[in-house]
Amino acid sequence: MIRLEHVSKVYKTSTRPALDDVSVEMDKGEFVFLIGPSGSGKSTFLRLLLREEVPTRGRVYVSNFDVAKMSRRRVPRLRQSIGCVFQDFRLLPSKTVAENVAFALEVIGKPKNTIVKVVPEVLQLVGLDGKADRFPTELSGGEQQRVAIARAFVNRPLVLIADEPTGNLDPDTSQDIMLLLERINRTGTTVIMATHDHSIVDSMRRRVVELSFGKVVRDDARGVYGVGR
Ligand SMILES: Nc1ncnc2c1ncn2[C@@H]1O[C@H](COP(=O)(O)OP(=O)(O)OP(=O)(O)O)[C@@H](O)[C@H]1O
Secondary structure (H helix, E strand, O other): OEEEEEEEEOOOOOOOOOEEEEEEEEOOOOEEEEEOOOOOOHHHHHHHHOOOOOOOEEEEEEOOEEOOOOOHHHHHHHHHOEEEEEOOOOOOOOOOHHHHHHHHHHOOOOOHHHHHHHHHHHHHHOOOOOOOOOOHHHOOHHHHHHHHHHHHHOOOOOEEEEEOOOOOOOHHHHHHHHHHHHHHHHOOOEEEEEOOOHHHHHHHOOEEEEEEOOEEEEEEOOOOOOOOO
16 A cells, blocks of 8 residues: 655755655555654655655655656645645634535535535544534634544545644543544554654554654554653
8 A cells, every 4th residue: 555665865955864765564454653753754754655755765655656756747646545634733714614624525626416415424424513614713623633634534535644633632632533543544544643642652552663863763563652761
C-alpha cells in the first residue's frame, strides 16, 4: 500500500537530511504511529506521501502511484486517495459542519445527489448528527476535530494521514478521537498518525515507527512510545 525505498530528503536551505535513507512498508489496513522528537522528519515523511515534497533520492509508492515520478497532472488523483487531519482542524469558518464536509466532495466533482446522501451518513459515523447546521466556532475542539475527520473520510480514502490530531485536545477528548480513528481503521483504511502523545501510543499498542535525525531507528509491530527511556 505504502512503500518508501531508500528515501532521502535534503531541503535546499539545509545541509543535514530531513530524511536519511528511509525504507519502510505499510500494508493496507494497518494503523501506524510515526513518532520521534521535533525535527526528526515526521512531517517530511507525510508530505512525501502527498507529493507536497519530492525526495532527493529514493522511491515513494502509495497504492499504485509512483509518487515521486508521477506527472503533475495525476497528483490530484493521488491526493483524493489520501485523507488528511491536522492538529489545528483547518475547517472553513464561514461554512457549517455539513457544508465543510460537502465541500470536500464538491471540489472533486461529486454529484449533488451523492453529497446529500453521504454527508449525513459520515456525520453520524463521527457522532455529529444533530450538529450539521452549526458553525465551527459553535463547536468544542473535539467536535471540530470530528468534523475534520468526517471531511477527510467522506470520500473513503485508502489512507488517512493524521498529523498530531490530538495535539490541541484534552486527554479524554483525545481518547474519543482515537476511538474514532480506530473505527475508521477497521473499515480497511490505512491510518498513519504522527504524534508526540506518549499515553495514546502506549494505550493503543499498534505499530510504532520511530524517526531520529531522519532515520528509522525503531519499527515495532505492537509498540510503546519509549522503550526503556
Ligand atoms: N521546508 C523546509 N525547508 C528547509 N528545512 C526544512 C523544511 N521543512 C522541514 N525542514 C527541516 O527538516 C527537518 C525535519 O523536519 P520535519 O518538519 O519533517 O520534522 P518533524 O519530525 O515533523 O518535527 P515536529 O514534530 O516539530 O513537527 C528539520 O531539521 C527541519 O528544520
